Amino acid sequence: MIDDKYIKLINLEIDGAISDKDRNELKRYLESHPDALEDYNALRNTADMLDGTEEIEPPAALSRNIIESIFERHSEAKGRCLSTGGVSRRTFRWRPGFAFAAGIIAGLFLFASAMLFVMKSPIGEGNLYGTITGSKETAVQRTAAIDGPGVQGSVSTRRSGETIVTELEIWSPKEILVQFIHGDDIYFESVRTERPGTPRISVFAGRIELALTGEGEYIIGLNDRSGSRSPIDLRITSNGDVLFEERIVQESER
């Protein structure tokens, strides 16, 4: 009859979870108890047999089939209900008519002003903080540091197909304004953050703005549902200081 204590130590030893002290104690015990040693060997063989059993190969097409069926089902569901979480586009579609018209006019004015500003101020090292350089169009999965007065962090952008994802990490309690300036074909999907509360979001014709407050990580999703592939200018500012500017273009245009 093996003492319960040693049954436990035998199992811990088999799992590689035993301390050196206990291993030495177990060794001494097994040397003086042949029945326990026999049991240990049998258990060890059982464990080795289990560990040595080869994995079963699933069908080669299983992953692909799963992916296709999930997204097929999801797109059907999405077709029935446009709202997909976060902030719904519908929120902005069903405002009273006069507010909508006023918004369009204001948006066009701001868009024209922004475009004028962008055209007059090409992106260059002179008006940027941190490591962002050049006016060349940048493409997918680019990560860069943000380093402005009292604000540090990082930003990465990715554009592939309809999806435009911007990930931001901010290490400052200051308010950050994130602007996406685009043609008229980009839609705001949602913003995700672990911070409580919702960032302030404004959607204009040709421009989407998010005011983010406080340290944290944010993932912002935009959608180019019409497939226009028009470039999007991302601008991040704080108190009027430009922290980051980048033109996000389609992957294939890299």
Added chain:
Amino acid sequence: MAEDEKIIMRIEFDRGAFEAIVEEYTKPVFNIAYRMVNDYEDAMDITQTTFMKAYEKRGSYDSRYKVFSWLYRIAVNESLNHIQKRKRESNLTYDPADRRLTPEQIMIQNETAGRVQNAIMDLGLDHRMVVVLKHFQHLSYAEIGTILDIPEKKVKSRLFSARHLLKEKLSAKGFKQ
């Protein structure tokens, strides 16, 4: 924010992020299901349902979990649901160990692996789960405890007694230890 939480958040906007998860975890999830139900076709169904549920429940992902432990938890639960459903459907005592192997299964299982699998199917579900997660997915006691939502101490006691039972069963089946 933990890296795994970021991955789940990315799924919201990025189909590629979810595709990468499916590609990476199809095989382990399939193997968990297969070891639990001992049927190739059923394991395929459980794998599909696992990822379907993961995608649908991504909004309620609990950041205490790693992506793999979140998926394995769903896979184990789906396997248990499947076994229960089979029991109800057959209206008889369902014993997956009695199910016939397909020619494909026979090909992929050598004699030893087949006997080991049959011995595993003789175990109760509580014992089977810990053996599958420990010996086929090589997880730690703590990871198994997280997936099964039981204390580490209970993981050890179940695993230790499961291994003793397996040793006895394999001996009884004439398998030389």
